[in-house]
Amino acid sequence: MILFPQPQSLTLREGVYDLPMKAEYRDLTVFYQMVKSGVPGITTAAAPLLAKEEYRVTIDENGVLLEASCDEGMFRAVTSLQQIIRRTEGKLPCLHMEDWPALPRRGYMLDISRGKKPRVDTLKTMIDFLAALKYNEFQLYMEGDCFKYAAFPEENADYDCLTAEDIRELDRYCKERFIDLVPNQNSFGHMYSWLKKPAYHHLGLFEGDETPSTLNPLLPESFEFVKKLYASLLPCFTSEYVNIGLDEAYGLGKFQIEEYCREKGKDVVFMEWLNKLNDHIQKTYGKKVMFWADMIYNYPQSYHMVPKDAVALEWGYELIQSQRMTAHCIAYRDAGVRYYVCPSVNTHGALSGRMDVTTFNIRTCAELAVEYGAVGLLLTDWGDGGHAQPWVWSMNPIALAGQYGWNTGAPQDGESFKADFIRNAETFVDEYFFGGVRLSRLLYRMANYYLLEPERVHVCTMCAKELTLPISQTRYAHLFDIKDSGDDFYFDNVTAYVRKVMADIEKLDFDETYKREIRLTAQLIELGSEICKVKLHPQASAAQAPALADQIDRILPEFTALWIIRNYERGVERFAGYLAERRDELRAL
Numbered sequence: 001m002i003l004f005p006q007p008q009s010l011t012l013r014e015g016v017y018d019l020p021m022k023a024e025y026r027d028l029t030v031f032y033q034m035v036k037s038g039v040p041g042i043t044t045a046a047a048p049l050l051a052k053e054e055y056r057v058t059i060d061e062n063g064v065l066l067e068a069s070c071d072e073g074m075f076r077a078v079t080s081l082q083q084i085i086r087r088t089e090g091k092l093p094c095l096h097m098e099d100w101p102a103l104p105r106r107g108y109m110l111d112i113s114r115g116k117k118p119r120v121d122t123l124k125t126m127i128d129f130l131a132a133l134k135y136n137e138f139q140l141y142m143e144g145d146c147f148k149y150a151a152f153p154e155e156n157a158d159y160d161c162l163t164a165e166d167i168r169e170l171d172r173y174c175k176e177r178f179i180d181l182v183p184n185q186n187s188f189g190h191m192y193s194w195l196k197k198p199a200y201h202h203l204g205l206f207e208g209d210e211t212p213s214t215l216n217p218l219l220p221e222s223f224e225f226v227k228k229l230y231a232s233l234l235p236c237f238t239s240e241y242v243n244i245g246l247d248e249a250y251g252l253g254k255f256q257i258e259e260y261c262r263e264k265g266k267d268v269v270f271m272e273w274l275n276k277l278n279d280h281i282q283k284t285y286g287k288k289v290m291f292w293a294d295m296i297y298n299y300p301q302s303y304h305m306v307p308k309d310a311v312a313l314e315w316g317y318e319l320i321q322s323q324r325m326t327a328h329c330i331a332y333r334d335a336g337v338r339y340y341v342c343p344s345v346n347t348h349g350a351l352s353g354r355m356d357v358t359t360f361n362i363r364t365c366a367e368l369a370v371e372y373g374a375v376g377l378l379l380t381d382w383g384d385g386g387h388a389q390p391w392v393w394s395m396n397p398i399a400l401a402g403q404y405g406w407n408t409g410a411p412q413d414g415e416s417f418k419a420d421f422i423r424n425a426e427t428f429v430d431e432y433f434f435g436g437v438r439l440s441r442l443l444y445r446m447a448n449y450y451l452l453e454p455e456r457v458h459v460c461t462m463c464a465k466e467l468t469l470p471i472s473q474t475r476y477a478h479l480f481d482i483k484d485s486g487d488d489f490y491f492d493n494v495t496a497y498v499r500k501v502m503a504d505i506e507k508l509d510f511d512e513t514y515k516r517e518i519r520l521t522a523q524l525i526e527l528g529s530e531i532c533k534v535k536l537h538p539q540a541s542a543a544q545a546p547a548l549a550d551q552i553d554r555i556l557p558e559f560t561a562l563w564i565i566r567n568y569e570r571g572v573e574r575f576a577g578y579l580a581e582r583r584d585e586l587r588a589l
Contacts, residue, residue, distance in 0.1 A: 002083075002084060002087065002093070003080055003097075004083070004133075004399070004402075004425070005405075005406035005407055006403060006406075006407050006409070007407065008099050008407055009098040009099065010099075011095060011096045012093055012095050013060070015060065015093075015094040016091050016092065016093060017041070017060065017062070017064065018091055019064065019085060020041075020090060021085065021089060026082075028079060028131060028177070029176050031078060031082055032075055035074070035078050035081075042064045042066065044065075044066045044068075045066070046068075047068060048069050049069065050067070050068060050069040050073060051069070051073070052070055053072055053134075054069070054098075054099065054100035055074065055077035055080075055100075056068075057080060057097040058095075058097075059084075059094050061094065075178050076099070079132065080097065086431075087431075102366075102369075102404075102405065102406060102407055103366075103369055103370065103406075103408075104376060105340065105375055105376025105377070106134065106135050106377055106402070106405030107137030107138065107139060107180075107377065107378040108126075108137070108138055108379045108381065108398060109140075109141055109243075109378055109380045110126070110138075110141065110381045111380075111381060111382045111383040112140050112141060113141060113143035113193070113383065114386060115386045115571035115572065115574035116383050116563070116571055117162065117570075118566055118568075119567060119568060120166050120169060120170065122391075123140075126138075126391070127170070127173055127174055127177060127179060129432065130177075130179060130398070130402075131177035131178070131179060132432065133402030133406075134405075134406050136178060136179055137376070138180070138181050139181075139182045139183075140181075140184055141186075142183075142186070142233070143186050143190050143192075143194075144193035145159055145570075146161050147161055147167075147232075147233065148162070148163045148164065149228070149233070150164065150231075151231055152232070155197070159570055160568040160570045161570070167181075167236035167237065168236050171236065171237055175238070181237060181239060182241045182243055182290070183236075183237045183239065183242045183243065184243035184245070185229055185242070185243070185244065185245065186245030186246070186247070187215070187226045187229065187230075187277060188217070188247075188249045188273060189214045189215075189245070189248040189251070189252075190247065190248060191204065191212070191213055191215050192212070192213040194225075195211060195212045195215070203215055203216060205251030205252075205254060205257060206251070212251060213250065213251065214252060215251075216257060217269065217273040217276075218257055223276065223280075227280060230281065230285070234287065235285075239287070240286070240287055241290055241311070242287045242289055242290070243289075243290040243291070244274075244278075244289050244290065245292060246273070246291045246292055246295060247294050247295065248292075249295055252269065252295065253269075265299075265302075266299075267296055270295050274289075274291060274305075274306070274307065275305065275307055277289065278307040278310055282309075288309040288311065289309075289310050290310070290311040290313055291310065291312065292313045293314050293315070293332075300335070303331065303335035303337050304335065309338075310337075310338070311338045311339060311340060311375065311376075312337050312338070312339040313378060314328050314329065314341050314342060314374075315342035315343075315380065316342075316343075316361075317346055317361055317380075318357065318361070319360055319361070321361075322343070322360060322361050322364040322365065325364065325365065329341070329369075329374065333372045333373050338375050339374055339375065340375065340377060341369045341374050341377050342365070342377070342378045343362045343364075343366075343377070343380070344380045344382065345381045345393070347389040347393045348382035348384040348387075348389070348459065348460070349384055349459050349464055349465060350389070350450065350459075350460055350461045351389050351393075351461070351463075351524055351525055351528075352443070353389070353397065353447040354447060354448065354450055355396070355397075355443075358397050358447075359400060360417075362379070362400055363404060363417075363418060363421075366401075366404035366408045367408055376405075381398075385460075385464075385468050385575065386468070386575025386576075387574070387575065388575040389521065390517035390518075390521065390562065392433075393443065393521070395429045395433060395440075396426060396443060399425035399429050400422060402425075403424070403425055404421070426440035426441055427440075433514070434511065434514070435511075437508050437510045439505065439510060442504055442508075446498060446502070446525075449463070449498050449525055450462070450463070450494075452490060452493045452494045453490060453491075454485040454486050455479070455485065457480060461528075462482075462485075462528070462532055463491075463525050463528030464524075466528050466531050467524065467582065468578045470585065471534060471585040471589070472585075483536070485532065487536065488533050488536065491533050492529075494525070495526050498526055499522070499526065501522070502519065502522040513562070516558070520555070520558055520559060523555055527548065527551060527555065530544070531548070534548070534586070534589075541589070542589045545586040545587065546587065549583045549586040552580070552582060552583040552586070553583065555579065556576055556579055559572070559579070560576065
């Protein structure tokens with residue numbers, strides 16, 4: 001393999017061109033500016049008939065020729081050339097390459113609202129990685145407590161989080177790499193962090209003493225509140241798009257608006273809110289909206305109410321959801337609705353991810369996108385449950401989705417699972433982050449630990465989920481009950497498996513911080529496994545409980561120390577609080 005993502009067309013020829021290596025070539029944006037200004041041995045030429053991101057690279061004994069119709073295409077060409085230079089140490093094989101993206105928009109979305117808020121330098125590291133993979137979109141998912149909203153200064157005055165100037169700096173940084181930084185602010189469901197505050201509680205849909213998570217769309221105050229959120233956020237972004245969320249609005253059709261929804265239809269009420277927000281955002285900021293489409297999956301008759309320039313975001317992260325996407329994609333296409341497909345890195349609720357599900361999910365979404373005319377693919381990276389997982393577990397899914405967004409390859413043939421794409425993504429990550437150390441295959445293995453658990457669980461694993469639930473609670477929703485999990489055999493296998501993989505990782509020499517993060521993940525999985533055994537037989541486990549409590553006491557300082565290396569400190573208490581609760585419960589046994 002010479003290039004990743006794999007180009008559309010590459011022909012190797014006889015011969016080698018020796019291009020002197022320079023340190024500046026290792027910085028993509030510096031190298032790009034050098035090429036534009038003129039580098040000995042590298043020639044650029046305009047090719048007006050090529051599409052925006054399309055490019056050609058020709059290498060022969062006389063030098064390198066890069067052709068593109070615009071700066072964006074030339075940047076993609078330089079990105080490929082830089083990778084060839086790095087892999088060959090400047091002894092470039094003669095070749096001819098013609099390349100272009102399979103999908104116009106190729107994005108990655110990071111949740112910064114469930115505890116973990118990366119610092120600006122951390123986000124820049126992520127952006128550089130995306131640029132190397134030819135992504136052209138980056139979204140930061142926001143609910144509350146993650147941005148200094150100018151309209152609500154009293155709410156986060158003492159909160160450590162991103163500021164308007166931080167966003168403008170990141171916007172500029174993305175632009176230099178031809179990445180569109182898209183604002184992403186939820187504005188219907190997932191409003192718990194605001195509605196739990198006494199000043200905004202009345203804006204929600206609820207009954208009794210419960211804390212709402214969905215805004216009441218019939219209240220004029222709700223609309224004014226959302227307008228203030230966007231007034232604080234949108235001027236910081238130059239993108240022509242904004243993701244307004246609207247997913248999982250579970251209060252829709254209930255509580256204060258139940259009768260209204262019964263009369264008009266839940267889908268119509270949803271569309272009224274969507275169109276109201278769309279009209280305001282277009283008139284005020286000139287931006288087009290994106291929205292999660294799960295609330296209208298089952299109402300294809302309402303698709304004609306989707307605003308003209310809006311983009312529906314078709315998401316689903318499990319095997320069954322991936323399979324169901326076919327019907328949805330066909331419906332969007334037939335209704336003339338522009339849409340993305342949105343797979344997941346699948347680390348939320350699993351600590352290390354679930355890589356066999358993830359690879360299936362990403363591949364299926366990409367193939368459906370190409371077959372049924374999606375305008376983009378958005379890889380989601382959520383932080384449910386306190387965002388305990390380090391970003392190291394997202395690297396390989398991001399690389400794989402970069403391949404599929406750029407070049408989906410031949411349709412799945414029923415046998416290979418496109419193993420070459422998976423292995424090439426691992427090689428790219430190993431070279432980019434780990435100095436060429438073959439680590440990613442071991443990460444893949446650890447991320448499949450959940451296959452040894454006695455039950456399959458929706459978007460999480462048993463070991464990870466049990467860390468967030470009280471010792472006294474054995475049932476998780478309708479999905480599983482620990483009391484039905486057989487005996488210790490299954491969880492002993494999980495512990496032994498993770499220890500074996502971690503022992504193999506310990507033998508490798510790579511960045512110490514990444515190793516500590518992986519080691520911490522292994523310790524959390526093992527802790528979750530042992531807690532599952534405690535729940536199976538709490539009385540018999542009383543003797544082991546103090547040792548597990550001591551283990552949590554050892555984990556907590558390391559969890560916090562690693563957290564603050566890359567992230568703002570506020571937010572660490574969410575998952576750390578779960579661990580502290582389990583420790584206290586264990587001591588009480």
